[in-house]
Amino acid sequence: MDTKNEKTYTLDAIAKELGVSKTTVSRAISGKGRIGFETRERILEFIKTNNYKPNVIARGLAEKKTYNIGLALPEELKAWDSPFCHRSINGICDVATANDYDLILLWINYNNITQLKRIVDNQKADGIILTRTMVKDDPVKYLKKAEMPFVVIGSSDDKSVTHIDNDHVQACKTLTELLLSRGLKKIALIGGETHLCVTNSRLKGFNLALEGKEKSVKSKVVLDAITQPQIIKATDEVLESKPDCIVCMDDYICSVVMTHLNERRISIPEDVSIATFYRSVMLEGFNPPITGLEFDEKALGGIACEKLIEKLKGKDVQDFLNSDYRLFMGKSIKQ
Amino acid sequence: MDTKNEKTYTLDAIAKELGVSKTTVSRAISGKGRIGFETRERILEFIKTNNYKPNVIARGLAEKKTYNIGLALPEELKAWDSPFCHRSINGICDVATANDYDLILLWINYNNITQLKRIVDNQKADGIILTRTMVKDDPVKYLKKAEMPFVVIGSSDDKSVTHIDNDHVQACKTLTELLLSRGLKKIALIGGETHLCVTNSRLKGFNLALEGKEKSVKSKVVLDAITQPQIIKATDEVLESKPDCIVCMDDYICSVVMTHLNERRISIPEDVSIATFYRSVMLEGFNPPITGLEFDEKALGGIACEKLIEKLKGKDVQDFLNSDYRLFMGKSIKQ
DNA sequence: CTGAAAGCGCTTACAG
DNA sequence: CTGAAAGCGCTTACAG
Numbered sequence: 001m002d003t004k005n006e007k008t009y010t011l012d013a014i015a016k017e018l019g020v021s022k023t024t025v026s027r028a029i030s031g032k033g034r035i036g037f038e039t040r041e042r043i044l045e046f047i048k049t050n051n052y053k054p055n056v057i058a059r060g061l062a063e064k065k066t067y068n069i070g071l072a073l074p075e076e077l078k079a080w081d082s083p084f085c086h087r088s089i090n091g092i093c094d095v096a097t098a099n100d101y102d103l104i105l106l107w108i109n110y111n112n113i114t115q116l117k118r119i120v121d122n123q124k125a126d127g128i129i130l131t132r133t134m135v136k137d138d139p140v141k142y143l144k145k146a147e148m149p150f151v152v153i154g155s156s157d158d159k160s161v162t163h164i165d166n167d168h169v170q171a172c173k174t175l176t177e178l179l180l181s182r183g184l185k186k187i188a189l190i191g192g193e194t195h196l197c198v199t200n201s202r203l204k205g206f207n208l209a210l211e212g213k214e215k216s217v218k219s220k221v222v223l224d225a226i227t228q229p230q231i232i233k234a235t236d237e238v239l240e241s242k243p244d245c246i247v248c249m250d251d252y253i254c255s256v257v258m259t260h261l262n263e264r265r266i267s268i269p270e271d272v273s274i275a276t277f278y279r280s281v282m283l284e285g286f287n288p289p290i291t292g293l294e295f296d297e298k299a300l301g302g303i304a305c306e307k308l309i310e311k312l313k314g315k316d317v318q319d320f321l322n323s324d325y326r327l328f329m330g331k332s333i334k335q
Numbered sequence: 336m337d338t339k340n341e342k343t344y345t346l347d348a349i350a351k352e353l354g355v356s357k358t359t360v361s362r363a364i365s366g367k368g369r370i371g372f373e374t375r376e377r378i379l380e381f382i383k384t385n386n387y388k389p390n391v392i393a394r395g396l397a398e399k400k401t402y403n404i405g406l407a408l409p410e411e412l413k414a415w416d417s418p419f420c421h422r423s424i425n426g427i428c429d430v431a432t433a434n435d436y437d438l439i440l441l442w443i444n445y446n447n448i449t450q451l452k453r454i455v456d457n458q459k460a461d462g463i464i465l466t467r468t469m470v471k472d473d474p475v476k477y478l479k480k481a482e483m484p485f486v487v488i489g490s491s492d493d494k495s496v497t498h499i500d501n502d503h504v505q506a507c508k509t510l511t512e513l514l515l516s517r518g519l520k521k522i523a524l525i526g527g528e529t530h531l532c533v534t535n536s537r538l539k540g541f542n543l544a545l546e547g548k549e550k551s552v553k554s555k556v557v558l559d560a561i562t563q564p565q566i567i568k569a570t571d572e573v574l575e576s577k578p579d580c581i582v583c584m585d586d587y588i589c590s591v592v593m594t595h596l597n598e599r600r601i602s603i604p605e606d607v608s609i610a611t612f613y614r615s616v617m618l619e620g621f622n623p624p625i626t627g628l629e630f631d632e633k634a635l636g637g638i639a640c641e642k643l644i645e646k647l648k649g650k651d652v653q654d655f656l657n658s659d660y661r662l663f664m665g666k667s668i669k670q
Numbered sequence: 671c672t673g674a675a676a677g678c679g680c681t682t683a684c685a686g
Numbered sequence: 687c688t689g690a691a692a693g694c695g696c697t698t699a700c701a702g
Contacts, residue, residue, distance in 0.1 A: 355688080355689085356688065356689045356690075357689090358688070358689055358690080358691095359687090359688060359689075362688090368687095368688095369687055369688090370687070370688080371687055371688085374687080374688085393694090395694090396693095396694045396695070396696090397693075397694050398694080399694065
């Protein structure tokens with residue numbers, strides 16, 4: 001066990017103890033440069049038995065690196081996005097750690113980039129991971145000017161930025177096609193903010209699946225349903241066109257729709273089928289289980305971190321669309 | 336504006352530019368040691384116009400500090416706890432930043448403390464913030480042995496650990512007393528895991544309010560209702576004793592109870608009143624609005640961070656119970 | 671294959 | 687009031 005009772009060694013102390021120079025010890029650890037086999041073994045042996053861990057900060061200073069990645073979290077995160085956020089942080093952290101990086105937290109509140117500046121100014125990170133909500137305006141502008149490498153989780157319109165996202169278009173197309181193959185003939189859609197890229201991607205997937213089908217298949221589409229009242233209103237609106245299926249763009253919309261249908265005593269799937277383009281844990285309590293797309297946020301976070309680390313190594317990194325997703329089959333749609 | 340085009344200064348460069356020693360520049364910045372008024376003004380002026388920021392990592396190395404606080408996040412966090420967690424991180428981060436510290440993230444998965452060890456071994460943090468779920472076993476043991484300062488958000492039975500928590504006992508007592516003062520006469524309680532301190536605190540507050548009242552006031556109490564089916568079962572069980580009010584210990588329990596009552600066509604508050612000892616954003620969508628306790632998780636996180644920083648300054652820090660909370664009055668209880 | 675030396679960007683006794 | 691020097695714990699040309 002590593003207790004504080006053990007002496008805390010430094011490179012220098014080890015060198016003296018072993019009668020070699022610290023250069024040699026350093027080489028044994030880093031694996032860089034030539035070093036005698038036996039010498040190295042002896043040093044590594046000593047390090048192991050004494051549980052020596054090099055001081056990463058000192059190493060960083062010498063190498064002009066921090067071994068830190070700044071993770072920007074949106075302060076104004078909606079409650080429903082928290083679990084998503086939490087899982088993606090998890091994935092980021094695992095990959096960072098595996099690559100000897102640590103994660104430094106910072107908040108971005110809309111365009112308040114005080115904390116982002118702080119990390120850059122204080123030179124506490126080698127690169128930054130943003131999320132899509134931050135792509136507009138200040139954070140991106142600032143990072144570009146400061147020449148700080150960064151990637152973005154999610155999509156935006158800015159082609160000069162590296163995005164890591166789920167392949168929503170493909171996924172939504174697949175789910176919609178499935179609904180069609182189940183014989184559903186009047187499909188309505190309720191979606192969120194049209195100024196978000198993800199909304200447009202989902203709509204695109206939906207429309208792609210409907211292309212070439214009879215026009216009547218596409219029932220009412222209501223977008224920009226954001227607040228609970230708006231979503232309820234959208235539900236009522238959509239119901240008037242008598243759809244046999246309502247597709248919800250995300251988990252929050254879906255939960256409000258489900259609750260509202262229940263209150264209106266509309267049975268699922270007898271009266272109307274329900275599906276969601278984003279099925280999160282928040283939807284797990286509903287009955288019947290809701291058919292929908294599940295994305296692996298942890299994996300996505302991990303990929304984003306990998307891409308950033310590639311960038312830090314000087315590689316040229318392209319946008320990445322993760323096409324791994326699951327289609328959960330629940331009884332919310334007619335069999 | 337601070338662009339990369341500007342020269343990036345170091346202490347040494349500034350000293351040469353100004354014809355003084357770096358010692359003097361360092362003193363001007365830190366405010367430590369004596370320095371001529373005019374000299375200091377001249378240096379600070381130069382720093383300001385050139386937007387110089389000292390390299391925090393180098394400073395840390397010299398001072399044998401990291402200016403980092405390790406924040407341990409539980410990997411197995413329940414979805415319902417994420418928003419809570421997110422807000423508290425927010426508070427921690429703000430306070431840390433205000434005190435020149437940054438936050439380093441690490442995961443603890445049950446008793447897997449690999450990442451915790453990593454931070455300690457690599458000497459990347461001066462102290463650690465844990466949450467209550469980690470108090471059992473390994474993380475605390477490890478930190479004690481490693482002599483790494485830490486505080487815990489939430490409560491545990493370990494008296495040798497510094498806890499920062501909400502005053503659940505007091506708050507729950509207050510809410511229960513309010514229910515009594517509203518004329519409610521048969522109050523049931525549904526709660527979660529009895530091995531958690533918070534469950535016992537809530538129960539204690541509940542019982543304190545009922546002390547000295549007629550025995551009949553306390554209706555059925557069911558604890559260890561954790562999963563959705565368990566909570567539904569508990570609800571049915573509790574209903575059999577015909578309570579005029581059901582108190583839920585947390586937001587998740589409350590949401591399941593509300594949904595279940597709705598399915599059973601039991602009206603709130605006509606048939607039964609509902610209150611919750613923990614009212615989070617997740618409960619905001621429910622109708623009628625639910626009476627319950629609201630805690631400021633962001634503030635609690637901030638306090639925890641303050642306490643840790645005091646510890647890092649060598650002060651002796653006691654447990655802290657935050658007694659600020661709000662009582663939200665909703666129509667879920669009879670007027 | 672190995673080591674002395676300079677350096678990363680700061681702080682802090684110590685001396686004047 | 688100010689500065690030269692040593693030091694924090696590493697890395698890395700350079701020389702041998």
